[in-house]
Amino acid sequence: MGNLIDDVAALMREVAAREIMPRFRLLKEGEIEEKSKGDFVTIADREAELWLTPRLEALVSGSRVLGEEAVAGEPARMGLIESDDPVWTVDPVDGTSNFIAGRETFGVMIALIRRGIAEQAWIYLPVPGELAIAERGAGAWWTSKGQTERLSAGHAPRELPDVAGAFNTRFMPEAWRERIEKFSAVVGRKANDFCSAVDYTAVARGRKDLVTYHRMMPWDHVPGSLIVREAGGVVRDMANGVDYAPRTLAGPHLVARDEEGWRRFADAIRGL
Structure with a gap:
């Protein structure tokens, strides 16, 4: 799938190691805020997005990052989704409430959109160290414990x-x-x-x-x-x-x- 897939995956692993996992189950007083009722943000969310943003934009010429925390601070930034220029979507810590509670069910999510169409996607689950990637028209892949396999959702039960x-x-x-x-x-x-x-x-x-x-x-x-x-x-x-x-x-x-x-x-x- 090319170097871009690998480069973004490497950034996700690094940001998790630098900004997210050192704070897992170790958040201090003042490192958790409520943006709106029931919608929380932590220092890990903010620092991870700040770390990722310039590095992602450097990977694709003319690209911009549409990040959850940046939009929370500047709602007008949501207009980037309408742009035909390359746009990265970034959720630095998806499942923030789980992260705060010390549950392992949280992840880092990134996608690259061109002209309103999702072209590549990455989801990294830091606790197990598992990664899902996809490229439009080229399939989806799952990496766990050093082994990579093609993803197939299969069929839902009839009953x-x-x-x-x-x-x-x-x-x-x-x-x-x-x-x-x-x-x-x-x-x-x-x-x-x-x-x-x-x-x-x-x-x-x-x-x-x-x-x-x-x-x-x-x-x-x-x-x-x-x-x-x-x-x-x-x-x-x-x-x-x-x-x-x-x-x-x-x-x-x-x-x-x-x-x-x-x-x-x-x-x-x-x-x-």
């Missing part, structure tokens, strides 16, 4: 008692939230990790069968959506049947391991 799903409904309009909550009650296993980095890679690996989302911030969803698609999965709006795109900011979206499973789950949810 709902055999299905494992993650159901994110916090930002859902009431009617969709009610449908999804009813549907979640009949699947076999709720597997909510409250971390897009974990959820998307779990679908791409066939470990989860579906995930639901509504708020679609680019740094949360561009990387995982490309990885899932290149592994054979589907990320699509249940209301209008349109595939997710980086400039789409709201759902309700359903992530599934395969086309047939997506249609079956979406039909079941819409019918409730």
